[in-house]
């Protein structure tokens with residue numbers, strides 16, 4: 001019974017950066033899921049570095065493609081170079097987004113590692 005991941009809920013309109021820091025997964029434009037190595041937040045922008053050393057600069061938007069893809073768990077494949085572990089994918093697949101319940105990852109529940 002140990003392989004069954006616990007369901008977790010986040011709010012639908014969660015802060016994108018906080019969500020990315022939490023789940024550490026990045027769906028690329030081509031639909032490939034990468035593992036996030038680091039996130040460097042500068043105001044309303046963040047620089048994402050994946051384990052396969054790809055760099056993306058994104059704006060903090062709840063309505064962006066990435067937010068949408070993460071919420072709907074859209075991806076076609078997993079990056080072979082990032083070596084995303086099975087447990088992380090399992091955790092992601094048992095993550096749900098709801099308008100009414102779940103964590104908003106607000107301060108107290110979640111500490112942002114923001115160096116600036």
Ligand SMILES: [Zn+2]
Pocket residue numbers: 033034035050051052053079080081082
């Ligand atoms: Zn990758």
